[in-house]
Amino acid sequence: MPPSGVHPAWLPPEAFRALGSRRVAVHAGGEVAGRVAAEVARACAAFGGSAVCTARTPAGPAGYDLLFRLGGAEEALGEEGFTLLREGGRTVVTAAGERGLLYGLFHVVRLGEAAFGAGPAPETHRPALASRMLDHWDNVAVHPVMGQVERGYAGGSLFWRDGAARGDLTRVRAYGRLLAACGINAIAVNNVNVHDTEARLLTDRIGEVALLADALRPYGITTHLSVTFAAPVLLGGLPTADPLDPAVRAWWAGATERVYAAIPDFGGYVVKADSEGRPGPFAYGRSHAEGANLLADALAPYGGTVHWRAFVYDHRQDWRDRTTDRARAAHDHFVPLDGEFRENAVLQVKHGPMDFQAREPVSPVLGAMPRTRLAVEVQATQEYTGQQHHVCALAPMWSEVLRFRPGGGAGPAVGELARGGLVAVSNAGDDPYWTGHPLAQANLYTAGRLGWQPDADPLALLDEWIELTFTPGRTPDPERLRAGVRAVLRGSWATYEKYTAPLGVGFMVRPGHHYGPAVDGYEYSPWGTYHFADRDGVGVDRSGTGTGYAEQYGAHWAAVYGSPATCPDELLLFFHHVPYGHVLHSGVTVIQHIYDTHFAGVAEAEAAREVWASLAGLVEPALHGRVAERYGEQVRSAREWRDHINSYFFRKSGVPDARGRRIH
């Protein structure tokens, strides 16, 4: 349970009512299953049920309504799967491993009364992706520019404070419990940009990581650590970090041995190398496969994994040079290495080719490395999507990525191809609501759930979150509450997209902090993020006549994206430079689309604010007030976006709004 004053998120006591009012037996043993027993006991104490913890599974009819038991076929269920069935008027959850039992518990919580009805038919659940991970971009020492949590919008770090691991880990345990309830099973506890202080977590400060691992382990969560590729030099005093140097390999082997001595179930390393100034194998003329395999080999004896980020590009690009295309970079760098990575090396690929924009195509890398374990990286923390001042429920976007089929209609979806799992950059911090904006909790929740089931209906997952968090059934007007929260969440990404950068062109944000509009903010910069708007048109030619990026896709998508005639409207300016008068599939011109969507996006944000205001009596007042306050900022900011972008394009194009609305 979270400490006093901290919001219970999607596990309020009320969510346990159905379970807690039953007679429940838990056949439990071990640390993780012990959590199941404890949850059951607490729920039953609260809601009048009874909890029995049995040494072995009761045989025959017995005095319980719900049974959690270990057993069944491990091969079928794996360590994390479970079955749920009704037999003899009882509900039985069976798992082969303790973690399966824990996930089964939270499944029963989600089902509520439905877990005890005539149905459900026997169900078998197991995660589609074995690894469902959060990356925390948390610094141990507060960074002078980036603060304690890089791109964090929810207060300080949950793990670190005053330059060390927190002494009181109550909140970390509460976090682990929430994450287990949405299916997360791995956390990297420090920033991928590993600064000097954080580098030492690998060696003399591993004890602090062990404390965090101890707090997270009962919730089935393994702990991972971001490390610097330069560690052998920085920490080991070696003259090189060359991945093929025997001394370097020996240093990593020794360091890793000591890590596992401290944390026997340690998950592994996360590495950002040769990226935005971080050290990496390029300095030694080695490939990224050689770099990743160095760490994979050190981890292999212990079953650990290295997550190697594919976010490698030239961040000192010359904006004058239109032949260089940052979008091409990951494919150019990594696809030639397919097959060269160890099996315990996961290549962690951002879902789009750029950097977590509100609209990007799916990265072509995800369909192009069949012999490599790929993980899809998404960003729950809303760096480019409103920084938790704006409501922007991202599950629909992530779901589009996971259901995207790189081979076209027939082949497997990204959610099937991502053998390395799903990684979300966490949006949580020590804010009382965990995520700054209370509705941003939905992004954390759905990130976990989509990792478990990538083809899930994202709107159904949002509904799950709404039911758990707001327990509408306990309010005077459940349907109005459900409908209201749904209304403000479901279309929020589309709304955000409407009032920000148009038609997939991306960026247009204020440099550095990335909040608020600056149409030319990155236009003449070294970051490789341009829109090339002039008085005649806008967009980036990434077709065969341009940078050729579209040709990095398989034949189906290369053809679709390669021509303005077939390119989906929402990605048109990502792939093509077109005149303002270009007519979209929607029937309106690009310039009119810009005006229309920007007026509409603000209107939608204003309407959402009103919907939220109307829920005042149905939502806990403090939470309602926090969201209402953030809507004030969202609407203000959305109007700035609308007016900047409309004015910018009106001044450039000279085309008036066909509907005569005011453009400044």
Added chain:
Amino acid sequence: MPPSGVHPAWLPPEAFRALGSRRVAVHAGGEVAGRVAAEVARACAAFGGSAVCTARTPAGPAGYDLLFRLGGAEEALGEEGFTLLREGGRTVVTAAGERGLLYGLFHVVRLGEAAFGAGPAPETHRPALASRMLDHWDNVAVHPVMGQVERGYAGGSLFWRDGAARGDLTRVRAYGRLLAACGINAIAVNNVNVHDTEARLLTDRIGEVALLADALRPYGITTHLSVTFAAPVLLGGLPTADPLDPAVRAWWAGATERVYAAIPDFGGYVVKADSEGRPGPFAYGRSHAEGANLLADALAPYGGTVHWRAFVYDHRQDWRDRTTDRARAAHDHFVPLDGEFRENAVLQVKHGPMDFQAREPVSPVLGAMPRTRLAVEVQATQEYTGQQHHVCALAPMWSEVLRFRPGGGAGPAVGELARGGLVAVSNAGDDPYWTGHPLAQANLYTAGRLGWQPDADPLALLDEWIELTFTPGRTPDPERLRAGVRAVLRGSWATYEKYTAPLGVGFMVRPGHHYGPAVDGYEYSPWGTYHFADRDGVGVDRSGTGTGYAEQYGAHWAAVYGSPATCPDELLLFFHHVPYGHVLHSGVTVIQHIYDTHFAGVAEAEAAREVWASLAGLVEPALHGRVAERYGEQVRSAREWRDHINSYFFRKSGVPDARGRRIH
């Protein structure tokens, strides 16, 4: 003398050769005159002359070549003036006050051998402006965003370190000596943005200010303090800072009494009120005259002065509203108050109506408040003029301001109207070269010299600085050295203007730090700094058809600036919005002017770099290297400016360069 490792700036030992090789008598008494005697003694020891310190002026022919003596008519010379004449083969400097003697000494240093020639004719020197002040925007506690010196480009503060006044004041004394040699006689030792730590300098930390005052006093420099208008609330625990509240008035009287107990010759207060978020009298419905007079009255019994900044404007302007004009603000706020300020209140007015851009018109306030003591504020620290990475000698710009005649051809110049003196924001810090860029020393030097003589020829002042600093006469090729340094300094402001914002339009800098180009960086911001470029034209209509700012000037300038037909080219876009095809007085169109000047500006910067490189054997190697390194950055940055601005306007206008040069 500066500590070891610190550059001697414009007082290298060599500059004292002519004086030091003579027989010199000093009729000295007191702390300041004691500095004269000490300088003479040191110079004579170095260069073989002899120094005699006499109790009274020797009568009749005696064994000396140069005499410094107190005497003469104080009324004619004032405390700071002096005469210089040749009599009987001797040079005699006579002053009525010790500070006059000190200034006479440095005058003799500047003259070098010429002080002992057949000439000069008898000369009388006294400062045109009684107050020649430096404002240091130094924080005691390092500010998390602004650092130790706000807009400082020369290292840390000369005065403050580790949250307190420096223990070793050797460098402060060396600084005082340099400033005396260019005529500065007042320093405000802390930032006008007074944060919590610095607020306490007024009260319990006044002892630290007293230490600084002690170090500066021997050089004729009085010490001033920036204070917060909210001090009675913040420090005094009063419920209000209302300037008409008797308790507030009593608090300031008491605080000021204690300041003078610690520093009997304390100069006074500097206040930034109701400006960019600082507290001020507006909160109490009081005028700025009432605010300033509150402090003036507290200071009056001790002869102190309050410097009240006129930099008051709405920094949360709506960019959509084209009727509001930040340029109007100082005039709108202050001119109606003319005559209401106490005589010991100085209204400190930035030289232009905006904020230290490379080109602005002269502030109309400077000609519109005859019954107020006005000071002209200039910015030696190069916030908007290259941040001491670019060479930008500002004396020619300041000179234009000081020689500007608000009434037109006949009336007095700004340099005559500024009864409150000249204030320069200092560009010095604890950098070994004092100013980061060694050539930026010239800005500090000429700021002081222009305060002494506002109608001086700025190029002659630059020559003075060159002679003192580089002592070309001691190098193998004096003329080449002189010509080279002149070449890189004299046109440097014009060069900088060419490659940055065109035709007086201003800004176009990167937000926040203000270095480097961002054409739209402030275009849709709340700061009131816009260019309104669209596909047809660019510029701000500040004529009668626009914001009416031009009409704040007297009839002559209102007419000149009010029409594009008469407005000087270099200010055209400050005053008018014109089509790209508008033909300038120079005969070229606005758009072609933009292209031409940006290509030319870079070419000039590149040429200056070559000239500097050619001086390698004639300049001390470390200094030569530092400047050469900065030229590398200047040329890189100038090219960015050129290409951003040319591309921006080419993309917007669609007009190709008439000379066919490459625009990206």
